[in-house]
Amino acid sequence: MQLSSQLSRQLCFLRIILISLPLLIIGCDAGDGDGLDENGLAIENTPAAIDLFSRVQSEVFTARCIACHIGASAPLGLDLSEGNAYANIVSVTSTQQSTMMLISPNNPEESYLVKKIRGDSDITGAQMPRNGPPFLSDNQIQLVIDWVNAGAKATASSGAEETINAGAEETTDDNEFVATLSDFTNYASWQAIDYSIDASNPALGTAHKGDDAAYSRRTYKNATAQASTGEYAIGSILVKEVVTWQDGDKEFSPMAGLNAMVKRGGEFNSGNGGWEWFDIASDVTAINGQGADLMGGMCDACHSQAESQTGGLDYVFPYPSEYIASAADFADYEDWELIEKRSDQNSLLGEIAHKADDPDAIRRIYKKQLYAYPDTAEQGYPVGTIIVLEVEQNDAITEVTAMVKRGGTFNTDNHYWEWFMLAPLDLSIMVDDSGEARGANLMGGMCNSCHSGANPTTGDGIDYVFEHKDDPFNHP
Amino acid sequence: MKPYKIKMLYSQLAKFGLITLLYFSHTVISHAEPYFAVRDGLKCSVCHSNITGGGKRSAYGQIYTSTLKPANKTTLFNPKLNDNISIGANFRANWTYAQFDKAKAVENQTSTPQDINDTSSFNISNGIVYLETQLNSGMSFYLDQQIAPEGGRTREAAVIWQGLPYGAYLKAGKFFLPYGLRLQDDQAFIRESTGFNFDNSDTGLELGLEPGPWSLSLAVSNGTQGSGENNKDKQVSLVGSYVQKNYRVGMSASVNNAPNQVKKTAHNIFGGFVYGKFNVLGEVDWINNEEGANEIEQLASFLAVNYLYSKALNLKLSYEYFDPNDDIDEDEQTRLRLLAELFLNQYSQLRTGIKIEDGIPQNAILNNEQLFVELHLFY
Known part of the structure; x- marks a missing residue:
């Protein structure tokens, strides 16, 4: 009797579900797509895709990727929605494989995004799009590769297009862009x-x-x-x-x-x-x-x-900036911010650097621009940053050296730093047989070599500058 | 849904259900997904090491599956390596056949509609290994490492500190943010559109309380979903629920501020209840993506009815609805699934079913029918 009652209740519940679910389904049906394009956007708002990137955006990113890759919470911060995708992928380092660019212009085989959509064996994580199969079609993948091979240029509307449709209108110099x-x-x-x-x-x-x-x-x-x-x-x-x-x-x-x-x-x-x-x-x-x-x-x-x-171009000054220091830049260094004074036998100095072989030597480090902030590991300190180190022995200054963030194309392998040896007496740039004691490879490259150890990985500094206790920023 | 699809679905349902019920009528059961928690009136933390659910099974979760096995309870393998270190894993491989509808031409455009060929494919959807190191009675290190498909990546790496005053816990590191029902299916509209799924973890700090029938978890994270942080904006995520033996209700909210006036907010309500061998769970999400003056409002919902046919076999009928842009009419998408989930033993599960997706007829990818079989190994 009890079993019969229980069965009856369950059958009743089943009936409720079977009746209510179709009602729900009918009430919340899929859209019929009237007035929309294949991506569900209103046709009148959809610009004709005439250039490669517009097609990549429309036929790949908008069509398959932005279900997840959109907005502030896009996976890995990779927003591929219209207006955002280009800046997030072209010449941008991959988060999953930091040795590769997501898109490396003219080089699809070195473009991680191409590898991810192809599902190459050396990718990290799953092939994209995540909701595959089906993954992107051969035509869609080839479209991305063609765009990369053509230089991964931006859209026609911004005047840097690679037009592929002979019947399409090309952007002309008469166009006017009114920014809002x-x-x-x-x-x-x-x-x-x-x-x-x-x-x-x-x-x-x-x-x-x-x-x-x-x-x-x-x-x-x-x-x-x-x-x-x-x-x-x-x-x-x-x-x-x-x-x-x-x-x-x-x-x-x-x-x-x-x-x-x-x-x-x-x-x-x-x-x-x-x-x-x-x-x-x-x-x-x-x-x-x-x-x-x-x-x-x-x-x-x-x-x-x-x-x-x-030497700039079209009203734009050359970049990155390059600051070529002269002796005058160091003349008043003792008035700058003293960011550290120490006399210990710092192991980072090795046995000889900055008079490390003298246990009584005192080292003082001055920073010209206290608020020069290495806020990204990629760019580090701003161009123009100057740091001076002096060594005192027996109440006399016996060594003055400086590092200047020179920028431009100088010493690109070592974060654009230029190294200086200054005469303690008059703070002129010292001169030896090869000329002024300055450059990228001063001391046979020893400055580069030692200071390259100042990075967040070692925990000893940032951007070739070792941690100093009174520097407000350099604390990795 | 189009009439011919409803007809086809019911026809397939009948055949599929009959065959499945006859074939799988006596075996075992295991627990893994929210519907199990609803069925037993348990919190996620009972069966999972990671308090908010998903991932490595706790000692209780492991024992529970083995005690449900009717006969041989011995095994040659014990994932608890010693008193302090235990491991776990999930591996899912599947075969899927997908049939796509013909795309309809876009109005006033001469371009040819893009049809998609039907596909039949074997896939490894994921292979995950877990490590839990119990440092003392309350503190543990938890690692969730994806090893397949392709190269590995860390999904979660966190210190979890439980047993704090008032039943609180702390989680610090990289982890899945607390929000909504933690469904296994990352592609469910409610998981895909909100961004809270097993493909999306973030780095931050989570504080939780689990007093009595209540559960509350609050996380503050970078909001960059695994990429590097370059600003001071943060994401705040919150989920709270009230759990009883026969029902539960809950709500979640999240706000993620990013630079340049980019912001994502989401909130939901969810719940479930049990009635005899049935249990029902559902969730409705409201999502808002802002970028400057542009704003897109979305709605995603999920409803599933589970029927426990036997201890080993669960039958599931689920329905999903998604409006990708509230300002655009007739762009909505739906999904209907019928699944059978059969536990072969305490370490494996066979899942099979059909899925019918409907969307705007101009896009073939949104209109398809799929048949799939998945083998799920776990410990």
């Missing part, structure tokens, strides 16, 4: 092309806090600018941050802390390369000012010197 606030919101995810501090460029003067050693500058360029060769393509955007870390956190300069130059083209500012200048709120919520004559025409005036005075 949304064009800047992602700037920090673009490629950073320069990081400098102090008067790293003689053309700076007081602009962009070039006269204030507490502020550093970082410049980013968008995908269109990145893909441009020669003069910048219409739609190119370069954004410059001017920030300080005096209070421990990143703070923008209250005046012109975030600026941009946009290659607008058309008839706009034709006497000055078609550039439009922008003063943007540091939280990218508003454009405070824009136009050809921003800052009373000062932007035009200064940047017009970029090519003739400094």
Whole structure:
């Protein structure tokens, strides 16, 4: 009897489910796709994909990847949605295999993303897309490879296209790109092309806090600018941050802390390369000012010197910055910030460096720009950073050496540092048989060799600078 | 769902169900997924070393499967290597046949619709090994390492400190963030669209409380889902639930602020109940992806009805619904599944079933029927 009652209740429950589930299914049916393209986007909002990257975006990323790879919580931070994908993959190091780029232009076999979608045997983790099979079709994979082989250029709308459809309209020089606030919101995810501090460029003067050693500058360029060769393509955007870390956190300069130059083209500012200048709120919520004559025409005036005075191109100063120090840069080092004084037998010095063989020697380290901040392992200290070490023995200064973040293309194998030996008496750059005691390979490369040990892996420092207790930042 | 598909589904359901029921009518049972927890009124932490569920089975989880085996309870293998170190593993290999509908042409476009050839494929969906080192009575080191397919990667590596005052625990390191029902299927809409799944772990700190029938877990993490952190923005994730013998209810919330006005928020409600041999569980998620002034609102839901045919065999009927953009009409997607999940012994499970996906007819990948068989080994 009890069993019968229980069975009856269960059959009743089953009936409820069997009735309610079809109702639920009918009530929440799949969309019929009216007015939508194959990616579920409204047809009128879908631009015709005429260039390779637009096709890659539409036929691969939007079609298969953004179910997961979208927004702030995209796996591995890899947002592949429209407007974000390019900056996140082209010439960007893979998180899973740090020796490879996700997309290495012109080199599909060295592009990790290509390997992931092909399911090569040397990838980490699963083949993409995760919801395969089916994985991408041969045609979709070939489309990505073709795009990489063609230089992995950006979109037609930004003027750097590789047009493949003979019937499609090509972008012309008459196009005009009118930037709005949304064009800047992602700037920090673009490629950073320069990081400098102090008067790293003689053309700076007081602009962009070039006269204030507490502020550093970082410049980013968008995908269109990145893909441009020669003069910048219409739609190119370069954004410059001017920030300080005096209070421990990143703070923008209250005046012109975030600026941009946009290659607008058309008839706009034709006497000055078609550039439009922008003063943007540091939280990218508003454009405070824009136009050809921003800052009373000062932007035009200064940047017009970029090519003739400094070897830049098309109103853009050369990057990365290069700061070539002279003896005058070290003259007042004792007035700089003393970031450490020590007299112990530091094992990192080996037996001879900086008078390590004298147990009574005192070493003092001075940093010219206290707030020069090595905030990313890739770029390290900003160009222009200067650090001096002096050694005192028997109440006399017997050794003065310096390291300067020179930048440019100098000593690229060793993070752009230049090394100096200074005369303790007059702080001139010492001279030996081969000339001034400065360069990338000073002391037969010993400076490079020892200081390369200052990195987060060893825990002894960051970017060739050893940890010093009163440096507010270099504590790996 | 299109009428011919409903007809086909019911026809297949009937045949499939009959054959399955006749064939698998007497064997054993094991526990692994949320529906097991619902069925037994247990918290995830009872059967899993990692308190919020999934991954390595706890000593209880191991013993539980072996005690359910009707006959031989001895085994040559013991994953508890000694008093302090134990290991675990999951391995899933499957065969899937997928048949895709013909794509419909996009309005006013002359381009040819992109059809997809049917596929038949063998796959290793994952191979995971686990290590748990008990450092003292409360503190352990937990490792979840994927070794297949292809090269390995660390999914979780964390210190778990249990037995703190008020029944609290702390977890620090890289781990799966606490949110919603921890389904095995990463491709379920509620797991895929929210980003909380077994393919997505993050680095941070988790604090939890498990007083009586309550469970509460709060995590603060980088929000970069495994890639390097380069800013001070963080992700906060929270899940709370109330567990009783015959039912449970819960809710989750998460906010992930990223640089450049990019932000993802999600919240849900979930629950389940038991009625005789049936148990039902479901979840509804509201997701919001913001990027500057652009905003996409999504809705994902999951409903599953499980029927415990025998101790070894569970039959599952599940339905999923996903609206990928609330501002766009007629772009919704659905999935319907019928599964049979049979435990062969305390270390293996055979899963087989059909899945019917429906989406906009212009996209063949969203409209398909799949038949699959999966072998799942675990310890």
